[in-house]
Amino acid sequence: MKQVNEELRESLVELQVQLEQERTWRKEGDLLLEGVTRLAIARDSETVYAVLVDVLGPLLGFDVAALFLADDNALVSMAAEEHSLAGVRLSIDSALRRVLLGKSVAVFDTSKQPAWAAQSSTLLDRVRSALHIPIFAGESVAVLICVHSEKGFFSARHTRIAQRIMPMVSAALLSIQGFQLRLKSEQQNQAAAAVATHRDLLERALGSVGAGVGYVTSADLVPLGRTLHEILADWKTPDAWWLHYRNHLHPGHTVLINDTSPTGNRFTHEATLMDTTGDDQLLLIADVTRWVLAEQALQDMNAELIVARDAALSANRAKSNFLANMSHELRTPLNAIMGYTDLLTEDAQARKETETLSYLEQVLQAATQLLSLIDDVLDLSRIDAEPINMHMGWIDLDNLLEDIHVTITPAIEQHGNTLRITCKISRNKIWANKDRLQQVLLNLLSNAAKFTTSGFIEIYVGLCHTDDGREQFSFEVRDTGVGIPADRLEDIFQPFSQVDTSNTRRYGGTGLGLTISRSYCELMGGSLEVTSTVNVGSIFTVLLPATCPSNDNENKERREH
Amino acid sequence: MHVATADSTLESSKEAASQLWEQLSNRLGNPPDWIVVAPSVNYDIPQVQQTLNSLGAKRFHGSTSCLGAMTERGVINAEGRGIAAFGIADPNGDYGVGEASLDATTSPEAAACQALDAALSDAERPGEVPDLIWISAPPGCEERVISGLESSLGAGVPIVGGSSADNDVSGQWAQLTQVGVHLNAVIVSVLFPSTKLHFAFHSGYEPTEIKGRVTRADGRILYEIDERPAAEVYNDWTDGVLQDALATGEQNVLPLTTLYPLGRVVGSVGGTAYHQLSHPDRITSERGLSLFSDVEVGDEVWLMQGTRHSLVERGGRVARAAMQAGNIKPDDIAGGLVIYCAGCMLTVQDQMDDVVGHLNDALDGHPFLGSFTFGEQGCFIGGENRHGNLMISVLLLGNAPA
Numbered sequence: 001m002k003q004v005n006e007e008l009r010e011s012l013v014e015l016q017v018q019l020e021q022e023r024t025w026r027k028e029g030d031l032l033l034e035g036v037t038r039l040a041i042a043r044d045s046e047t048v049y050a051v052l053v054d055v056l057g058p059l060l061g062f063d064v065a066a067l068f069l070a071d072d073n074a075l076v077s078m079a080a081e082e083h084s085l086a087g088v089r090l091s092i093d094s095a096l097r098r099v100l101l102g103k104s105v106a107v108f109d110t111s112k113q114p115a116w117a118a119q120s121s122t123l124l125d126r127v128r129s130a131l132h133i134p135i136f137a138g139e140s141v142a143v144l145i146c147v148h149s150e151k152g153f154f155s156a157r158h159t160r161i162a163q164r165i166m167p168m169v170s171a172a173l174l175s176i177q178g179f180q181l182r183l184k185s186e187q188q189n190q191a192a193a194a195v196a197t198h199r200d201l202l203e204r205a206l207g208s209v210g211a212g213v214g215y216v217t218s219a220d221l222v223p224l225g226r227t228l229h230e231i232l233a234d235w236k237t238p239d240a241w242w243l244h245y246r247n248h249l250h251p252g253h254t255v256l257i258n259d260t261s262p263t264g265n266r267f268t269h270e271a272t273l274m275d276t277t278g279d280d281q282l283l284l285i286a287d288v289t290r291w292v293l294a295e296q297a298l299q300d301m302n303a304e305l306i307v308a309r310d311a312a313l314s315a316n317r318a319k320s321n322f323l324a325n326m327s328h329e330l331r332t333p334l335n336a337i338m339g340y341t342d343l344l345t346e347d348a349q350a351r352k353e354t355e356t357l358s359y360l361e362q363v364l365q366a367a368t369q370l371l372s373l374i375d376d377v378l379d380l381s382r383i384d385a386e387p388i389n390m391h392m393g394w395i396d397l398d399n400l401l402e403d404i405h406v407t408i409t410p411a412i413e414q415h416g417n418t419l420r421i422t423c424k425i426s427r428n429k430i431w432a433n434k435d436r437l438q439q440v441l442l443n444l445l446s447n448a449a450k451f452t453t454s455g456f457i458e459i460y461v462g463l464c465h466t467d468d469g470r471e472q473f474s475f476e477v478r479d480t481g482v483g484i485p486a487d488r489l490e491d492i493f494q495p496f497s498q499v500d501t502s503n504t505r506r507y508g509g510t511g512l513g514l515t516i517s518r519s520y521c522e523l524m525g526g527s528l529e530v531t532s533t534v535n536v537g538s539i540f541t542v543l544l545p546a547t548c549p550s551n552d553n554e555n556k557e558r559r560e561h
Numbered sequence: 562m563h564v565a566t567a568d569s570t571l572e573s574s575k576e577a578a579s580q581l582w583e584q585l586s587n588r589l590g591n592p593p594d595w596i597v598v599a600p601s602v603n604y605d606i607p608q609v610q611q612t613l614n615s616l617g618a619k620r621f622h623g624s625t626s627c628l629g630a631m632t633e634r635g636v637i638n639a640e641g642r643g644i645a646a647f648g649i650a651d652p653n654g655d656y657g658v659g660e661a662s663l664d665a666t667t668s669p670e671a672a673a674c675q676a677l678d679a680a681l682s683d684a685e686r687p688g689e690v691p692d693l694i695w696i697s698a699p700p701g702c703e704e705r706v707i708s709g710l711e712s713s714l715g716a717g718v719p720i721v722g723g724s725s726a727d728n729d730v731s732g733q734w735a736q737l738t739q740v741g742v743h744l745n746a747v748i749v750s751v752l753f754p755s756t757k758l759h760f761a762f763h764s765g766y767e768p769t770e771i772k773g774r775v776t777r778a779d780g781r782i783l784y785e786i787d788e789r790p791a792a793e794v795y796n797d798w799t800d801g802v803l804q805d806a807l808a809t810g811e812q813n814v815l816p817l818t819t820l821y822p823l824g825r826v827v828g829s830v831g832g833t834a835y836h837q838l839s840h841p842d843r844i845t846s847e848r849g850l851s852l853f854s855d856v857e858v859g860d861e862v863w864l865m866q867g868t869r870h871s872l873v874e875r876g877g878r879v880a881r882a883a884m885q886a887g888n889i890k891p892d893d894i895a896g897g898l899v900i901y902c903a904g905c906m907l908t909v910q911d912q913m914d915d916v917v918g919h920l921n922d923a924l925d926g927h928p929f930l931g932s933f934t935f936g937e938q939g940c941f942i943g944g945e946n947r948h949g950n951l952m953i954s955v956l957l958l959g960n961a962p963a
Contacts, residue, residue, distance in 0.1 A: 094685060095686065095688075095689060105689060106689065106690035107688045107689055107690065108688065108689070108690045108713070108714050108715055108718075109688050109713065110688065111688070112678070112681075112687050112688035113687060113688030113689065114687065114688075116688070117688075129715075150715075151713070151715070152690075152711075152712075152713065152714050152715020152716070152717070153715060154690060154715075154717075155690055155715060155717025155718055156690065156692050156693075156717065156718065156719075157717060158717075159690070464774075465859075467826075486770060486771070489770070531771070531772070531773070533797050533798075536797060539787075
């Protein structure tokens with residue numbers, strides 16, 4: 001069983017990790033596609049730069065970024081005068097040479113990297129880490145340098161993203177005027193080769209996010225690379241897809257196409273048509289069938305869960321209403337029985353009929369137990385059946401503990417136990433519903449008193465923190481009693497449950513107290529947990545938020561179903 | 562990138578190191594750019610270091626391993642003696658190894674930073690962020706070594722490695738590099754490979770429902786849980802695993818606690834928590850517990866449980882997790898480095914051939930070197946670099962370009 005648990009747990013973690021990774025990749029892919037779309041229609045280097053900073057900012061989180069161009073032996077900043085990297089000139093060393101050859105390089109400490117270490121201390125105070133991203137356009141190379149004031153800010157994650165972005169930016173730069181002019185001065189075959197290279201880069205970049213790309217004329221769709229072929233494998237040729245759906249597509253818009261392919265497979269394609277500076281248009285197609293199906297499956301599953309939940313809630317409410325009504329019906333005659341028993345007891349006492357008195361005491365005791373059971377059932381059914389007004393407010397801790405001490409002491413001493421109250425917090429006001437908290441603590445103490453003989457019972461009040469750092473009041477009711485087996489620890493919070501059914505007879509109680517106590521704790525925004533060791537004792541811990549909710553409505557009352 | 566492993570159980574340190582070098586050179590076809598060496602302490606470590614240097618090893622990162630090591634060919638242990646190595650020939654990548662001694666004037670944090678700078682200089686990549694850091698250190702200061710590295714590099718670089726070990730916890734462990742041999746030093750390798758890296762860090766243990774809060778602790782001594790002596794609490798939690806030791810005053814409890822370490826939640830994925838483990842090794846005079854990793858007051862500790870079966874299978878499962886993290890198949894692997902807790906190894910020593918078998922199944926027979934360590938360092942799923950006990954750390958070098 002341990003092995004199965006371990007494997008299940010591991011599979012769950014791996015599944016969650018994969019989902020998380022897919023979400024991250026999808027988010028990065030979306031941002032990259034958005035960048036491709038915007039860069040493809042950029043007309044000048046300023047627009048390219050603005051788009052780059054817009055697209056890369058959320059992905060890389062840098063303070064500032066600037067484009068650098070290489071001259072003979074240095075990278076020179078192209079940033080405007082007011083920019084913090086204006087005028088920076090970095091000598092090309094082995095690291096920057098690698099950048100110029102196409103590798104992104106992250107520097108965790110600029111004071112240790114030779115090209116940066118030669119800069120002024122004023123600059124290095126602002127630039128403690130840097131990321132260098134090469135951008136190719138024809139034979140020209142630019143370097144986008146992103147910087148951060150924190151040492152060690154950039155990591156392998158950033159260089160990985162940079163490596164994926166690089167081809168996209170390079171392809172976009174090819175289409176802007178400045179680079180086109182430069183390209184025109186080159187030999188025709190060199191230009192063709194450069195275009196082919198960068199089309200390949202664009203294809204690789206888009207392929208990495210599951211999208212295919214092609215150029216379209218009026219009747220032809222010419223895929224770049226193999227990704228588009230793979231996406232359109234169900235069609236005889238990519239042209240067939242284009243001819244069928246081109247009327248749905250308009251430049252600058254992304255369209256979702258849901259249909260059945262010629263081979264009978266359902267598909268969903270996300271298609272974006274973009275104008276270029278030339279006569280051609282660029283078509284991006286992403287196959288999102290898997291995502292759409294997964295979303296649909298998730299929605300179906302959610303709908304089923306909602307129906308099941310509503311049915312369960314409805315049944316539970318009906319049951320609770322029935323119990324509440326029944327309990328009222330039971331309580332009314334019982335009050336009459338107890339009242340008349342009281343009267344008869346007074347008569348019997350006056351007449352000194354000891355035998356009758358003994359019978360009447362038994363009747364009264366049984367009736368009192370029955371009333372207690374009915375009260376518990378009523379409490380529980382109220383919690384289940386309808387919204388409970390949990391009037392919260394600041395209550396005085398000293399008074400609460402004093403009241404509890406006075407009330408519970410006789411029960412504690414009944415089995416020779418000693419009660420200790422320890423309060424480790426300095427503040428005296430806590431945010432709770434006094435009556436309910438008192439009811440919970442008295443219930444826990446009364447249980448401790450029942451299951452402990454000649455031992456110690458303690459209320460320990462302290463402060464602790466949740467995983468996300470929020471303060472909580474902790475009320476621990478500790479005893480040195482019989483304890484609870486580990487496999488029954490959760491069962492005891494189930495209605496009508498006791499550790500051992502014989503306990504009901506031996507120790508009394510309805511088996512509802514802990515269910516009610518946990519519900520009240522949760523209604524107060526807290527929790528009730530237990531740890532226990534058999535023959536050593538138990539610790540029941542009530543955790544309540546140490547601060548009141550800021551929301552005004554919640555401040556007045558907490559309403560829960 | 563080419564990867565190969567080598568091993569020897571020859572008695573002579575010089576001959577064993579020569580055999581390693583010969584095997585690596587033959588299997589790689591080129592001189593290795595980076596070597597990881599895992600000798601048992603029976604070898605004359607200075608002799609091993611001198612021999613590798615004299616044969617022309619450019620750089621190596623060595624740390625002693627408990628009772629030998631393991632490779633894809635099996636467990637390398639002849640009466641407690643064994644040495645194995647893992648070599649990479651990667652002309653398009655960069656690698657560097659640096660070292661720094663720990664002494665009264667050099668804190669573990671400072672030593673880690675010195676060793677990092679030396680490694681980056683050796684790789685000729687000063688100031689640059691490596692793809693991964695591989696570390697070795699003597700038991701006792703691993704958290705501070707990781708903290709030192711993160712203070713310099715930031716927390717985004719995965720740190721993987723293992724603590725030096727000897728055969729009987731008598732403190733004979735050692736570290737070696739192409740520069741020197743040490744009994745108490747931090748060794749750091751920086752990896753800038755030409756191909757992708759994938760890694761995973763797991764334990765073979767499951768959390769139970771039993772937990773408590775540390776109410777008194779100092780470094781690696783856990784004095785109290787829930788304001789009671791930690792050894793007594795632990796004994797209650799485990800239904801009396803320490804009963805005899807507490808009664809007789811026996812201090813060494815290492816073998817008793819291997820299947821029931823203490824765990825702390827490091828992070829969670831989709832609501833499922835994952836844990837860093839601490840292995841109790843000794844009962845203190847105040848009935849506290851000495852651990853192989855630091856704890857702090859306020860930490861919530863869970864009783865974890867493992868089985869021999871899970872320890873045997875786990876190496877292969879962690880290797881698969883590393884592949885899954887990179888979404889790669891065995892064909893995409895060049896080779897791997899495995900850090901396997903010596904405590905786990907001693908618990909399943911008679912089934913170590915099965916451990917190797919599971920690793921070979923997962924890695925489809927690709928070369929790997931496994932060291933048996935007294936502390937494991939790795940990078941969890943959420944990106945947290947941690948030191949833990951009874952853990953398994955796997956680093957895989959891929960074939961695909963970085």
